[in-house]
Amino acid sequence: MSEAEAVRTLKINILRFDPNDPDDFPHMQTFEIQESAGMTLYIVLNEIREHHDNALMFDFVCRAGICGSCSMLINGRPGLACRTLTSKMDANITLAPLPLFELIKDLSIHTGKWMRGLSERLETWIHEQEQTRDIDMLEERMEPALADEIYELDRCIECGCCVAGCGTIQMRPDFVGAVGLNKIARYHLDPRDKRSEEEYYKLIGDENGVFGCMTLLGCEDVCPKDLPLRSKIAYLRRMMLKVAL
Amino acid sequence: MDVKKIDKTPARLDFLQSISGVVLAVFIMGHILFEASILISNEMMYRVTIMFEGYYFFGETYPGIISFLASAIFIIFILHATLALRKFPASYQQYKTIKEHTKRMKHEDSSLWMIQVITGFMMFFIGSVHLYIMITQPSNIGPYASSYRIVEEFMGPLYFMLLLSVIAHAFIGLYRVALKWGFMEGENTELSRKRFKFLMRHMIVVYIIIGLASLAKYTYIGLTHDFSDGVQYKSETIKIGEHK
């Protein structure tokens, strides 16, 4: 190995706190790790847990950027840890749990609870008029381009990055966030969902919904799936204004 | 779900905020260009002034028109400010949270919003003072009158601050409104956003240069002109008999 490729020592600063421990308080802790080729924060954190501190808590499931479990603040910005390559970063890396979500411990947060609340609030499922489609018969047809368009929005992985990156929700925790608005845009687009414009308006036609969005665009810029959040929020804003005019 | 009754107010407020902002921004864009006529000549600035006083329509000048226009702008200004207040941090705690968030994120568009909050807040005061003067003293506009106000009445520093905040606020606002409603977003939304941002940045620079240059010119006139004859400009070519 040449001089130029000398192995870096990464300084990983982690914001730690165990809410279950009455004596604990939020504090930064620094670990030093030898970098290896192709290293991601998934590998880094597991190495810390296995060799430095087995109490360190964090969440990974798919470790492939698909499930949305490992979102955290990476140098202040929300992102998926599993697909963050250390080689693209400075040797000094700071990790903290996403704000706004209930903290479980260290980097582990309760996004599932938040997302479930959102789903119940916005009723993010297909509202059919008649419940019984005969599943023995041919499926309902759909324009191929429309199916693709719905899938585009269906790709959200509920990682919470857009929520943590949203300035609006920092001040107004009841704001639905880009994740919620994207879901509404998805169902609004879907001909299988029979909800009327007025019903949609009731869900998001207020300051906690689409009219609360201040277009700071943190959501779109941190979304790991590159969802067209801005464009869809704008679309909803126009649609909802039309309802109200 | 009761679908009959929906509260249409939030949608309307949001739209009004955007549209009032756009009106104000367009006004400011014109305002600064018109007042920059001083850079061409005193005569040019004078002609622009009397144009707004109705000279080219009525053959006479009516400063009341300025009063009227300024009042209209003042009303839109207050409306816009009131609507925008909904989005302001409502407590110090909220302000702190959003400030920390912006600092942590190092995210341009979030920071731009903070600039808008601060400039908006500044304009509550400076803008109001400026508009109030325009409403109450509409005839004191002109190459000398304006210069006098800037130098002798110490409005210079105030205008300087007003200039910076109004231009930043207006163009950032226009950029945001375009993105907010999906104006001309096209197929490639990333590209259109980039273009809007490019436009915003350059317009801010261009307008600040024009505005500062005009301010410098007025200041120069204010410092060098002899005001012992009063502040009214006497045109060589246009004589307005009854005026004042």
Next chain:
Amino acid sequence: MKIVYTDVLIIGGGLAGLRVATGVKRRGHDALILSLVPPKRSHSAAAQGGMQASLANCKMGEGDNEDVHFSDTIKGSDWGADQLVARMFVHCAPKAIRELAAWGVPWSRVHRGDHSAIMNAQKVTISEKNEAHGLITARDFGGTKKWRTCYTSDGTGHSMLYAMDNKAHEEEVEIHERQEAMALIVDNGRCYGVVSRNLMSGELVAYVAKATTIATGGYGRIYSISTNAIICQGTGQALALESGIATLGNMEAVQFHPTAIVPVGILTTEGCRGDGGLLLDKDGYRFMPDYEPEKKELASRDVVSRRMTEHIRKGKGVKSRYGDHLWLDITLLGREHIEKNLREVKEICENFLGIDPAVDWIPVRPTQHYSMGGIRTKYTGESQTLHGLYSCGEAACWDMHGFNRLGGNSVSETVVAGMLVAEYISDFCDTDASSMQIHSSKIENAIKEEKAKLEALLTKKNGEDAYVLRRRMEAIMMEKVGIFRNGKDLQEAVDELESLYKRSKNIEVFRSKSRAANPALVNAYRTQKMLKVALSVAYGALLRQESRGAHSREDFPQRDDANWLKRTITSWPDAEQTLPSVSYEEIPIESMELPPGFRGYGKDLTKHNPATHAREVSVNAIREALEREGASRFEIQSALLPFLDKLPQKYRAKNARLGETL
């Protein structure tokens, strides 16, 4: 002590678990899901390529039906599957996919007119029928005669899981997240629920139910490199095993997926090859046609994985610091196709390899991917030995996959099995027999027992480090119980795993002593459970002296129907034993619709069972006689292997297709 009562308890919130919960809820029973993670984060989301269902909508799927799907599935299983179950499955797959379409999955659709595709490295034009426009389309997958794998780009599992979870929300299924089932509550030969640990607070809660369903997925993480999510640790299988009563089936049947990226083992979908991608060696040479001239890259997964390994062993692999690998080339599909239909693959390549798959070749090698084995059940999903315990999805050995699963049949199984098992469970809950007769002291004792085990782990002195044991186990499984197996290695594996298992009884949780959220504690007890599962896999593999499907023995290269046409049944009746008990369940040839034959890969080494010929003769006789009478395919099928009476009434109707008038 906290005790929660419900009708149907489901362990695992993936596709199978959610479908069961939704099904029983719709039948009017309470359903409660315990999940390690929010259900939308389950491993089902990682299924990329698609779901098999014989809809026959697209041009290349024309002529497809249940019979073709059935025959592909059985051949793929190397005749290890339960043909009755496979029949039930292929019959219900079109229903399941149509149901999901109604629930919101944005399946990719057929577009009328011409479109181009890559087949066998050639660009071809396919013309879709006008009347198929807007129906669900399909892509090609390995081991299938027709294009049958329906998809939403390459995020199929994600879309299915989200639609399914949203449906569960709509049905108000109760979901308790970050709950880990620690032990089954068993009394008098019946399962009454589980003791569960809250992974956030550490609280132990008894969930008591009339029926308990394990839908926890596979056990891929007993291997050091796996495409599986890190929660696929086989804890569901361990739960069943530790009951001492429930049994596991075919644990040695472990599938290796041909194309996971090197080194991290993240999957790139079979859709890459289905859509026309090629496998290349270090010289850029396309080697698969040399081994499998007919199916080439699209041979069954077990076959492709073995051929790749053979080719690497010949020195044709690309050397890398992480070992040898081969190339997957999808550049010929074109950027537009990749960005539309293989987006996840593209993202994975960009984020984990730093390459652009539209320009660069992808480094791949076969990697542990799927567990055909699991909790052995009847066709109803109920354990054959423990009453009240059900299982479905990858967690189960319902046995439609036998010794090798076809790509696209896994997510399909989850929703089909979930849909059927929900009905059987509901039927059970509708009867008086389902009423619970367990003394509350038994429940409390179960909690106390688990509490004591956890305390022991936390307070033990001079114990073993769970990480050391676990890493060793993973390495053994990888090296000695991998794609190619042999008696010597397997014996060593079993011996060493057994000693690791003994050591695991002495695990100590060092330093991190919290009773609440504590990853070290979690790792400690899971390692103990995983070792039991690993032992079941290795021991089953050692005993099975033949090669069948994914189980490939270098010392016994032939498939031996004469002696080994049977399922491995594993149990752990005595907590003190250090090796599982193994018995066998015959797979009766007499009732097979498709008698054992040659799969069509490589040389036919099969050692046939004498009964095979007899069954072939009788199947042919029945078929010919009925064909002479002009009987329909349904009548012929029914004469060979009647299955409709086993299905819930509401799923018995025939499936409509474009080309087929019913």
